Amino acid sequence: EADIYQTPRYLVIGTGKKITLECSQTMGHDKMYWYQQDPGMELHLIHYSYGVNSTEKGDLSSESTVSRIRTEHFPLTLESARPSHTSQYLCASSEGSGWVDTQYFGPGTRLTVL
């Protein structure tokens, strides 16, 4: 069982608020990822990190930012939430060494911006 946690699980917030979605893993994985997924739609990579102090933007443009100060922690921040940010946000981590690069996903945060 993967030990990757996301909080909050559900969040309803008003437009213009600053929010931080938390993601933590206890597996010591170097690689961590944030995906955005609308219901019934495909996964979109929005940020990833291959280690402490390393972050990159993913394939889908996002107004969010991330930080990786500790190996186990990869929070995602939206400075000013908008209704277009309403979606499911999934965090994942992987060991990433060699061919074996299984990603373990957290339970997700379902964000609704009013």
Added chain:
Amino acid sequence: QKEVEQNSGPLSVPEGAIASLNCTYSDRVSQSFFWYRQYSGKSPELIMSIYSNGDKEDGRFTAQLNKASQYVSLLIRDSQPSDSATYLCAVKTSYDKVIFGPGTSLSVIP
């Protein structure tokens, strides 16, 4: 052309039949291939990984890899209603990124 493509769904099969899910990829130097299952409203979870050409079996699931043709497939034998989900193909590319396909929705009809 997307880097990882999957046969468009939804795919419907009767209970007990074989479900066949296909995936093609563009980076011919890719070495690692993964199948994830995602139930509605849940997170993806790994079903199988495959690294060598040929078949890999795990219970009712068989992954097939053909690097020359750049395709990987997943067969589900004796399909059960509990197999109804979206199946995501993922490929680790030569530039060290794992790319997910759009997914194929499978519905197993009792």
